[in-house]
Amino acid sequence: MAVLSRVPTLSDKINRMDPRSKNFARFFVELLDQDTSILQTLPTTEANNLTSHRYPERVALPTVSNVLAGQGAVPTKSEVANREEGIKIFKSVLNIDKEIYELGGNGDAYVKSEMIAHMAAQDIAVSYAVFYGSNTDILQIRGLANRYNSLSGNVSSNVISAGSVSGGDATSIFVTGIGGNSGAQFIYPMGHSALGFERTGSADWNPVTNGSGEVTFQKFLEFCIYRGLLIPDWRTQVRICNIDKSALMADTSGTTINIPNLIFKAVSRLPSKQLGQYADVKIWMNRSVFEMMNVQLYNKGNGYYSQETIGGKIVNKICGYEVMVTDSIVNTETTVS
Secondary structure (H helix, E strand, C coil), X not given: CCCCCCCCXXXXXXXXXXXXXXXXXXXXXXXXXXXXXHHHHCCEEECCCCCEEEEEEEEECCCCCCCCCCXXXXXXXXXXXXXXXXXXXXXXXXXEEHHHHHHHHCHHHHHXXXXXXXXXXXXXXXXXXXXXXXXXXXXXXXXXXHHCCCCCCCCHHHEEECCCCCCCCEEEEEEEEECCCCCEEEEECCCCCCCCEEEEECCCCEEEECCCCCEEEEEEEEEEEEEEEECCCHHHEEEEEXXXXXXXXXXCCCCCCCHHHHHHHHHHCCCCHHHCCCCEEEEEECHHHHHHHHHHHHHHCCCCEEEEEECCEEEEEECCEEEEECCCCCCCECCCC
16 A cells, blocks of 8 residues: 655644644644645654754764774764754734624634634745745744755755756755654644644633724634754755756756756765665655656656555655645745855
């Protein structure tokens, strides 16, 4: 039987939660299951403190010497740097007007509809932050594009350029090792009872006066998601950048921008999965790239691509790994150099 995911999802974790804590989280995840949600796809881990997750990263190995028989060696040791990944807050507030709530007797349906809209908006916000969150803004997750943003330096071996870009319509593909010891994963505050999801609200209708002195009665609901993006080993992620959308849309044979070949290269740069550094691989791209990848594969008759139906969901795979299509990856990226 085909398996959709090799890592525990939010649904799996919620099934093991205390019933008093899981109702709201379950409602949220049921909504996420209806679409390709990054909140549901990436594994989620409890952080080791309230506002961040601290972890050691080995940055240098001991020195090995060639010596003669009977000759000693200088003692050395590995070097470890202490890293910290912050947890950010994604918040939205819903005000419910009493008259609108009571109009037509469908108040509960109205509130549920608005809750779905707020949760969808939060999922979009988290997804965009995973790819493009700032390195300098303390309110934001450090996104993949800003971690893998140079063709030289420490992470450059995991940044592949598709070529030159003209016209300001660059985009990327992100090949992400997830879960395991060192792959990408979300973190939420230590001890949080609902996996980092919160909903609070007022119990009674409260009078609210607007700028004209008019009084209405309202309730409010506040939705919060606490999330950080943890990548203990940078080698578990690869970015294919500088994909010129205009050039790609005209390149049906992959002569200039060969998407399948670029993906093969990216997957080959991941560490060996046998080491347990990650549990699964997801290949993220936007709809434009997905469209042209399919066209190029069709024209070449490539056998490395497959499509399966698993649990009622159509799953596209290349190199044996699932292709994830998301609108959060834009066509207006800055060229990477």
